[in-house]
Amino acid sequence: MQRPEAWPRPHPGEGAAAAQAGGPTPPARTKEPVGPRLQEPSLYTVKAVFILDSDGSRLLAKYYDDTFPSTKEQMVFEKNVFNKTSRTDSEIAFLGGMTIVYKSSIDLFLYVVGTSYENELMLMAVLTCLFESLNHMFRKNVEKRWLLDNMDGAFLVLDEIVDGGVILESDPQQVIQKVNFRADDSGLTEQSVAQVLQSAKDQIKWSILK
Template sequence: MEGNLLPSLDTIKAVIILDNDGERLIAKYYDDTYPSSREQKLFEKNLFKKTAKSDSEIALLEGLTVVYKNNVDLFFYVVGSSQENELMLMSVLNCIFDTMNIILRKNVEKRVLLRHLDSGFLVVDEVIDGGVIMAVDPTSVADRIIMRGEDIPLTEQTVAQVLQSAKDQIKWSLLK
């Protein structure tokens, strides 16, 4: 086999979420295909230009395979090599999107994502670690993120988190 066709676990090159103006909200690059921030921004600009008006779900850009979807005012992208399986990339994209849908309570839009940007990064980190796909089941990813939220010290939780935690504890005690 040729060197660039060897199998690898590092299948994801980047995950990018842009707003409807092509501005970056979340971007995680997992290799040195675009080593500088300037090169990443240029790639994102070209990516948005190519996909903003398209009805397709797959694009080939700069020798990379990109799967994407848009929702309200957000564009979600998962980037892999040109040899990468589009169905696998799409399952990662769907997992990220569906997990965001669960976490953001079906309000997957820029305003809500900006308020919960930390959760957005957590979703990406739970699904992909260093370019390796770790999960594709949105329910289990959402459960892990919600569980992680319960580990936050009481002094660092918002009032809503404290109230939700108290409600959950009451529910569990009633079920016992």
């Protein structure tokens, strides 16, 4: 008979069988995680928002963390996203551990990016709010020419929806009201006479177009 020291150690999970056979029960072992740990819920839902033209060139972009720290890395990512999404009818894509929701409008592509574990519905709410807010501000379809002519307003809209990756607002009407309030407030306190005159001309222009 073999000495007890030479007996093979029981395979993990055989403690119950060893106990029934009268042998010593091995101490319980803490189960260690095999894969990556689940991410804790976070308010920082959005990693990036960008708008590209029909050629995949950047028109507007904001990144909210250091996943892509340089402009070069950002634009490579945007090009890869464009190549993956520009010829599909889907609204959701997955690329490089990112969840991407997107929408096309005439000659524009609008994208909202989150991590792989983010709720697509939350990201889609941001995308819908951005599109409808821009549509309301331009008073017609969202297209490249209008976006380039109103880039400052587009950034104001985006800032009202997302701040530092945190979703602030998903109601387009609320966004437009806040943008108008900020514009009116800056006009009263900071604009020069020339800027006020230009603002008045713009208002006349919008009333004619409307």
